[in-house]
Amino acid sequence: MIIVGTICSVLLSITGVLCIVRIVRGPTMLDRTVATDVFVAASAGAIRIEAAIGRRTSRGAGERSGRAGRGARRRHGRRPAGWSVVIDVIAGALLICGALLATVAAIGIVRFPDLLSRMHAATKPQTVGILLILAGLALRLQDLTDITILCLIAIFQLLTAPVSAHMVGRAAFRTGVERADELTVCEFDAEDAAHADGTAHRDEGEA
Amino acid sequence: MMASIVARIPVIATLTILWMLLWGGITPLLAVGGVLVGLLVTTVFPFPPVGWKGHVRPWAVVRLVAIFVVDLLAASLQVAWIAVRPSAPPRSAVIRVDMVTRSELLLTLTVELVSLVPGSLLIELDSEHGHVWLHLLDGSTPEKIERARSRALAQERRVIEALGSRAELTACRGEAS
Numbered sequence A: 001m002i003i004v005g006t007i008c009s010v011l012l013s014i015t016g017v018l019c020i021v022r023i024v025r026g027p028t029m030l031d032r033t034v035a036t037d038v039f040v041a042a043s044a045g046a047i048r049i050e051a052a053i054g055r056r057t058s059r060g061a062g063e064r065s066g067r068a069g070r071g072a073r074r075r076h077g078r079r080p081a082g083w084s085v086v087i088d089v090i091a092g093a094l095l096i097c098g099a100l101l102a103t104v105a106a107i108g109i110v111r112f113p114d115l116l117s118r119m120h121a122a123t124k125p126q127t128v129g130i131l132l133i134l135a136g137l138a139l140r141l142q143d144l145t146d147i148t149i150l151c152l153i154a155i156f157q158l159l160t161a162p163v164s165a166h167m168v169g170r171a172a173f174r175t176g177v178e179r180a181d182e183l184t185v186c187e188f189d190a191e192d193a194a195h196a197d198g199t200a201h202r203d204e205g206e207a
Numbered sequence B: 001m002m003a004s005i006v007a008r009i010p011v012i013a014t015l016t017i018l019w020m021l022l023w024g025g026i027t028p029l030l031a032v033g034g035v036l037v038g039l040l041v042t043t044v045f046p047f048p049p050v051g052w053k054g055h056v057r058p059w060a061v062v063r064l065v066a067i068f069v070v071d072l073l074a075a076s077l078q079v080a081w082i083a084v085r086p087s088a089p090p091r092s093a094v095i096r097v098d099m100v101t102r103s104e105l106l107l108t109l110t111v112e113l114v115s116l117v118p119g120s121l122l123i124e125l126d127s128e129h130g131h132v133w134l135h136l137l138d139g140s141t142p143e144k145i146e147r148a149r150s151r152a153l154a155q156e157r158r159v160i161e162a163l164g165s166r167a168e169l170t171a172c173r174g175e176a177s
Helices: A002-025 A029-054 A061-078 A083-111 A115-141 A144-175 A190-197 B002-007 B009-023 B028-044 B058-084 B104-116 B142-163 B166-176
Strands: B093-098 B120-126 B131-136
Touching: A002 A029, A002 A083, A029 A083, A029 A115, A029 A144, A083 A115, A083 B058, A115 A144, A115 B058, A115 B104, A115 B120, A115 B131, A144 B009, A144 B104, A144 B120, B009 B028, B058 B104, B058 B142, B093 B142, B104 B120, B104 B131, B104 B142, B120 B142, B131 B142, B142 B166
Parallel strands: none
Antiparallel strands: B093 B131, B120 B131
8 A cells, every 4th residue: 555655645746746847838728627636636646545545434443443443354354365366456456557647638738739628638537537436435435424425425526527617618709719620520500609609599500 | 494404305304414413423413403593594595496306216326326336436547547657648529519418416427427437528518408517527529529428428328218207218218319
C-alpha cells in the first residue's frame, strides 16, 4: 500500500502541475475554469486515496481500533488467509488506474488545441478516474455506511459532469471562443442559435 | 396547498431516503428531518412537472446500463489515448443530430449519456424540434462523423426502448428500418 500511495501521489502531483500550467496560460476564463475543475477533482482524489490507504472510515481512525477494529478482525477471521491480500491488490490497482486517468485528463487539457477538446479530456477520463478511485476506496473501507455515501458520490458525479460540460461548451460556442474554421464540419450557425433560443420561430425546413 | 403537497409526495419520499443515506442511518429523527428538508426544498425550489408517458422495461434498462458502462470505459481509454499519443490531436467537428423523441425527460437522459460516452459533447439543444448539436473530439474523417451520428441515435434508441412510450418505440423502429 505504501508503493500504491507513492505512485498515486506522484501521478496526482503531475496532474496538479499540469492543471496549474493551464490555469496560468488560459487563454480564456473558461479554460481556467475547466483546469480548476480538474485540479479540484484531483485534490479530492488525493484525499480519497489517502483515506483508502489509511483505512479512514467516517467513524474515525481512533474508534476503529476499538469496536470497528474487532469487527474487522472477526470478518478477517472468517475469510481464507490470502483473501484480504487479493482485495488489497485489486484496490491498489483501481487507485493507481484512477490516478493515472486523472493525469491523462490533465495532459489532455494542456495538449489539446481548443477549449471544447479540452472539455472532452476533463469530462471523460476524469469521470472514470474518479469512479475507479471510489471503487478502490470502497474495497478498502468495507464499511456499509461509507460505501453507500461513495455510491451517492458516484451517481451525482455522473449526473452533474455532463451538465457543467454542456454549460461551458455552450458558453464557449456562443461567445465565439471556439473558432468554426478550425472544425472539419460545422452544422451549427447563427440561425440555429436563434432557433434554439426560441427567439425566432422559422420553419423546420429552413433551418 | 394540500393538493400540491400530495403531488410532491414521491419527490419528498426520494429526498427523505437520500437524506437518510447521506447521514448513514435510519432513525425516526432522521426520517422526520428528511421529510421537513424535502418539504422545504420542494417549496423553495418548485420544479416544473415532467411529462412522461412511457413504460419501464427492466430488461432494456439493464441493457442500457450495461452498454453504457462498456462505452464509458472505452470512451475514456480512447480520449486518454488521443491525449497522450505522440501525433497531434485530431481536428474536431460540430454535427447536428435529429432525435426521434420530443419528450424532455428522454431527450435529457439521452444527451446526458451521449455527453458522457463516445468522444461527443453536447453544445446546444432544441427540444421543440428534437435537434441536438454535438461537438466531436475526433471529426477528422467523414466516416468518423457518421459513426458518431449513428452512435448518438443508437443511444437514443436504447433509452426509448428502456423508458419510452409505445408510440415513440414504433416511431423509432420505423426510422431505423
